Amino acid sequence: MEIRIEKTAAPKAKPADETKLGFGHIFTDHMFVMNYDTGEGWHDARIVPYGEISLSPAAMCLHYGQEIFEGLKAYRTADGSIQMFRPDENFKRMNVSAERMVIPPIDEAFVLEALKKLVDMEKDWVPHTDGASLYIRPFIFATDPYVGVRPADHYLFMIILSPSGAYYSTGLNPVKIYVEEKYVRAVRGGTGFAKTAANYAISLKGQDEAHNQDYEQVLWLDGVEQKYIEEVGSMNIFFVIDGEVITPQLTGSVLPGITRKSSIELCKKWGMKVTERRITIQEVAEAYDNGKLDEVFGTGTAAVISPVGHLKWGDKVMTINDNKIGEISQKLYDTMTGIQYGKLPDEMNWIVRV
Numbered sequence: 394m395e396i397r398i399e400k401t402a403a404p405k406a407k408p409a410d411e412t413k414l415g416f417g418h419i420f421t422d423h424m425f426v427m428n429y430d431t432g433e434g435w436h437d438a439r440i441v442p443y444g445e446i447s448l449s450p451a452a453m454c455l456h457y458g459q460e461i462f463e464g465l466k467a468y469r470t471a472d473g474s475i476q477m478f479r480p481d482e483n484f485k486r487m488n489v490s491a492e493r494m495v496i497p498p499i500d501e502a503f504v505l506e507a508l509k510k511l512v513d514m515e516k517d518w519v520p521h522t523d524g525a526s527l528y529i530r531p532f533i534f535a536t537d538p539y540v541g542v543r544p545a546d547h548y549l550f551m552i553i554l555s556p557s558g559a560y561y562s563t564g565l566n567p568v569k570i571y572v573e574e575k576y577v578r579a580v581r582g583g584t585g586f587a588k589t590a591a592n593y594a595i596s597l598k599g600q601d602e603a604h605n606q607d608y609e610q611v612l613w614l615d616g617v618e619q620k621y622i623e624e625v626g627s628m629n630i631f632f633v634i635d636g637e638v639i640t641p642q643l644t645g646s647v648l649p650g651i652t653r654k655s656s657i658e659l660c661k662k663w664g665m666k667v668t669e670r671r672i673t674i675q676e677v678a679e680a681y682d683n684g685k686l687d688e689v690f691g692t693g694t695a696a697v698i699s700p701v702g703h704l705k706w707g708d709k710v711m712t713i714n715d716n717k718i719g720e721i722s723q724k725l726y727d728t729m730t731g732i733q734y735g736k737l738p739d740e741m742n743w744i745v746r747v
């Protein structure tokens with residue numbers, strides 16, 4: 394499929410102060426768009442000026458939430474080249490999400506080529522500051538003007554780009570996490586493994602209550618017994634207990650993070666003991682009481698590695714590793730960001746150059 398290119402006549406000024414980029418409010422000059430219509434398949438791939446889209450008020454995505462998305466980044470290396478971290482994994486996962494949400498599959502190789510073309514066009518938007526990057530958001534949603542429940546016949550696939558500041562401006566600050574016991578994020582047979590808007594919509598209430606108690610994030614327990622640890626909203630979670638690296642196994646209600654997968658692969662490569670299994674919050678609390686809970690950290694594209702300093706479960710507040718980043722968390726962070734910014738050799742073959 395050809396990609397039609399329409400360049401903007403009014404390019405925007407690039408942000409002058411990269412320390413003030415923040416996350417998710419600035420968008421570049423162009424976006425990728427492609428339509429799907431039943432009978433025709435995906436068609437009319439184009440890169441056009443970034444701008445508003447027109448949608449029927451009856452568009453199905455607005456009423457029944459048929460939507461999926463992805464999140465990844467492009468990085469500028471010291472020699473000025475632009476590269477991405479495992480983008481093929483994002484499009485592979487997007488098709489897994491699509492299958493669950495009855496959205497037609499995309500051609501993974503084609504959309505990766507389209508993304509490369511878009512990022513190349515927008516390469517001057519990729520920040521220069523260490524730790525800053527160009528956040529990439531591919532997404533698909535149903536557009537049929539129909540207020541009835543069924544899988545749609547018409548979709549839009551879009552990619553928008555947002556220059557984003559360093560997640561950590563003052564070093565890797567440990568986060569405060571709260572174990573959610575009232576609400577659940579995903580249930581057996583549900584959509585936990587899919588990257589879909591609905592999973593976030595239902596997580597907002599727990600997040601809001603955590604914020605009211607001065608906690609930054611929510612640690613979700615399984616939706617059936619509320620005993621087993623699942624993940625942290627937009628991050629997967631790891632525990633280091635007595636030297637062993639443990640992360641909840643992918644049971645269908647946990648999002649299969651690419652940073653999670655990469656962390657497991659690196660720890661294995663380093664000869665560490667890594668286990669994917671079910672783990673209860675009770676077991677973590679007992680390890681803490683016995684002085685065996687060495688480290689807790691979250692993994693996700695935005696933060697890469699996010700050390701957990703405080704973990705609150707009911708009335709119990711666990712302070713992990715003196716509220717300091719642990720050795721394994723630091724090593725994973727340094728290695729992964731080193732590969733992403735081209736400072737370390739890409740021994741795992743994770744980098745795709747633009």
Ligand SMILES: *Cc1c(COP(=O)(O)O)cnc(C)c1O
Pocket residue numbers: 464588592624625626627628629648649650651652653692693694695
């Ligand atoms: C995207 C996401 C993650 C992290 O996945 P990465 O591929 O590592 O960025 C974890 N949990 C949820 C719910 C997510 O949506």
